[in-house]
Amino acid sequence: MTLDEILEARRSVRGYASQPVKEEGIKAIFESARVAPSACNSQTWRFIAVTDRALIQKITQDGMLPVIRNAWIATAPLVIVGCAQLDILANRVGSLVTGIEYYQIDLGIAMEHMVLKATELGLGTCWIGWFNEKKIKEILEIPKTIKVLALLTVGYPKDTDVNLVKKRKPVEEIFYRDKWKGR
Numbered sequence: 028m029t030l031d032e033i034l035e036a037r038r039s040v041r042g043y044a045s046q047p048v049k050e051e052g053i054k055a056i057f058e059s060a061r062v063a064p065s066a067c068n069s070q071t072w073r074f075i076a077v078t079d080r081a082l083i084q085k086i087t088q089d090g091m092l093p094v095i096r097n098a099w100i101a102t103a104p105l106v107i108v109g110c111a112q113l114d115i116l117a118n119r120v121g122s123l124v125t126g127i128e129y130y131q132i133d134l135g136i137a138m139e140h141m142v143l144k145a146t147e148l149g150l151g152t153c154w155i156g157w158f159n160e161k162k163i164k165e166i167l168e169i170p171k172t173i174k175v176l177a178l179l180t181v182g183y184p185k186d187t188d189v190n191l192v193k194k195r196k197p198v199e200e201i202f203y204r205d206k207w208k209g210r
């Protein structure tokens with residue numbers, strides 16, 4: 028697949044077939060994140076690949092926030108938990124000076140690498156931001172010093188027959204030339 032084809036094919040998948048993700052697939056997805064850029068090359072990201080069915084069930088049942096329960100997560104054969112190591116000096120100093128939380132950017136880039144790699148492998152993904160961090164840390168025994176920033180479900184899409192039209196703002200609304208032109 029070309030990059031354009033991968034970008035076009037990627038969409039949020041919220042229902043998975045029971046087929047597991049092969050170990051080579053998990054490895055390839057992790058490798059795609061490992062080579063991502065990060066501020067000062069500090070590589071603050073850490074990931075947990077959860078494949079244990081009981082743990083995925085617990086994440087779904089106890090790890091979500093109210094209202095949007097994301098119950099379909101239970102169908103995913105793999106949930107990648109995206110974490111950041113907060114006590115890496117170069118990253119903290121940089122963030123204190125600029126006010127930019129680099130570890131969040133680092134993780135976002137690395138996880139999107141994973142999303143694109145998974146798409147290339149024919150896998151579907153969905154970012155999950157609506158979760159209870161405290162509960163996720165309890166379930167997966169993640170230390171206090173670690174920040175959990177995102178979950179990513181991965182698996183073969185169950186709903187292959189979906190509308191791929193992406194609802195997005197027009198280019199003029201989000202890209203300006205030379206100077207700021209928005210509100």
Ligand SMILES: Cc1cc2nc3c(=O)[nH]c(=O)nc-3n(C[C@H](O)[C@H](O)[C@H](O)COP(=O)(O)O)c2cc1C
Pocket residue numbers: 037038039040041097153154155156157158177193
């Ligand atoms: C940071 C982030 C958090 C998200 N959290 C959730 C979530 O908790 N539940 C969910 O169903 N989708 C979640 N999504 C997926 C978005 O709803 C989805 O990307 C958006 O609607 C665009 O649709 P598409 O991904 O199919 O193009 C999240 C996406 C991002 C980037």
